[in-house]
Amino acid sequence: MDHFLSSVRNSCRLLKIFLDAPKELGVTELSKRLQLSKGAVHKLLATLEAEGFIRQNEKTRQYTLGYTLLELGNKVLKNHDIVDFAAPYINRLVSRTQELVVLCVQDVTDAIYVTKVDSPHPIRFTVETHRRFPLYSTSASRVLLAYKPESFQDEVLAEGIRTYTPYSFTSADEIKLALREIRERGYEFSSDRRNVGVTGMAAPLFDSTGEVAASVSVIGPSDRVLPQKDAILRELLETVREMSAELGYRP
Amino acid sequence: MDHFLSSVRNSCRLLKIFLDAPKELGVTELSKRLQLSKGAVHKLLATLEAEGFIRQNEKTRQYTLGYTLLELGNKVLKNHDIVDFAAPYINRLVSRTQELVVLCVQDVTDAIYVTKVDSPHPIRFTVETHRRFPLYSTSASRVLLAYKPESFQDEVLAEGIRTYTPYSFTSADEIKLALREIRERGYEFSSDRRNVGVTGMAAPLFDSTGEVAASVSVIGPSDRVLPQKDAILRELLETVREMSAELGYRP
DNA sequence: CAAATTGTTCACGAATAGAAAACATCGTTT
DNA sequence: AAACGATGTTTTCTATTCGTGAACAATTTG
Structure with a gap:
């Protein structure tokens, strides 16, 4: 069947981009790497931020990985x-x-x-x-x-x-x-x-x-x-x- | 505006359920906690698994947090x-x-x-x-x-x-x-x-x-x-x- | 061995995701 | 200081797809 949820996949890939990237990335850069429109990336980021998976630097307006990922990563080890x-x-x-x-x-x-x-x-x-x-x-x-x-x-x-x-x-x-x-x-x-x-x-x-x-x-x-x-x-x-x-x- | 991507939000919440739960959870249990249909949860899980955020235990058929979350959590600290x-x-x-x-x-x-x-x-x-x-x-x-x-x-x-x-x-x-x-x-x-x-x-x-x-x-x-x-x-x-x-x- | 419960698949209509463009807000350059 | 160029943000709109509900398969349980 292989019918995956596209926006979920996009959000996962967005997060993984940060693994091999500077700690902060902007909407434009992410939209280039994901090959998605800026608007779509912005919506992804807004959703992920509301859930604590992404954090926005108030000064630079750029985005970083959020602390919820730290909690989840810790849980992986504990499991x-x-x-x-x-x-x-x-x-x-x-x-x-x-x-x-x-x-x-x-x-x-x-x-x-x-x-x-x-x-x-x-x-x-x-x-x-x-x-x-x-x-x-x-x-x-x-x-x-x-x-x-x-x-x-x-x-x-x-x-x-x-x-x-x-x-x-x-x-x-x-x-x-x-x-x-x-x-x-x-x-x-x-x-x-x-x-x-x-x-x-x-x-x-x-x-x-x-x-x-x-x-x-x-x-x-x-x-x-x-x-x-x-x-x-x-x-x-x-x-x-x-x-x-x-x-x-x-x- | 507050128009978030619903399936992304669902996937985030799904992952966070594992923070205060046994290390393995099934589709039925997750669908109850998320108040979503089993089919929807299954699609979420399949997508997250393909990206390494979730892992399925071959024996029990139940699901756990995946190693990509360990990588991301580690990156949060390094940042x-x-x-x-x-x-x-x-x-x-x-x-x-x-x-x-x-x-x-x-x-x-x-x-x-x-x-x-x-x-x-x-x-x-x-x-x-x-x-x-x-x-x-x-x-x-x-x-x-x-x-x-x-x-x-x-x-x-x-x-x-x-x-x-x-x-x-x-x-x-x-x-x-x-x-x-x-x-x-x-x-x-x-x-x-x-x-x-x-x-x-x-x-x-x-x-x-x-x-x-x-x-x-x-x-x-x-x-x-x-x-x-x-x-x-x-x-x-x-x-x-x-x-x-x-x-x-x-x- | 039947019954119950699990994970998985399917079809379809309603909801929305994503594109494109306009907007706002910076910092930089002229 | 004004014009520019870059950024992040918002909006509009339709093709897409998400999520439901039900059927299916594969277990486990009584």
């Missing part, structure tokens, strides 16, 4: 019981490895880091949480993709492959080979794919149904991580084994 | 330069007072704690951040209200006054007297109004235009805070004075 569940394990893993640990979940064809705990080292690699990125792009997210049906993998990879470094995967075949290796080994280990000089190891969390619920990843500067590869990997795999057992997974 | 600006001052204030410190901003007729740093004490009072509450209800938010025009204060108080404890303000007159005292003293000091056994002190942050940009509040168990009232107050007032100066405020 996510795996976040609270994982917190103690992640803290322990950070103190044992002394490197960044992240918890990664899937959303449709993307992935999101929902939790991170930074390395205590003064020199450290860190990531942005709560922001979408492609499933094929990081060690943590590739683990999620690896256990999905091949048809879904193809679908994701057909959307196009973005490269980040000279060492990023460039073809679907290359990535699918990597995914097969992940399933065989039970974890991912890779360097320089997303950031040069950075190495990550990631392993899946299984729930009671045998599905991959999330992934845990230890990431850090290669010169610090590579010499300790075996020790870190042992800690990571032991942690996800414990967590999966706690989630009711019976291998 | 807010006062959050980063305030962070070091707030940390310093916590280490000097050993109590919870919060940063509070106004949103229309509500207030929101945008930042908090908890007390290091094992026994401590804490608050929920990123969640709306009435401007008259806490010391931090009353400070924001105190410096607004009287017409706006009346408007807010006319919406009704909710009480939280036997010591909460119960009438508009009572609150307006308290607001006058805040302006005279330059800070708020109160106990048991929002939580019994809890005392808070709050002071305003002025920006270069002389407007109140936010408020900073030190809050803790009365039996620990009251004996140190003068010392804490001195630290608080010194901190907000420094911060306001840094923001370009010239008294």
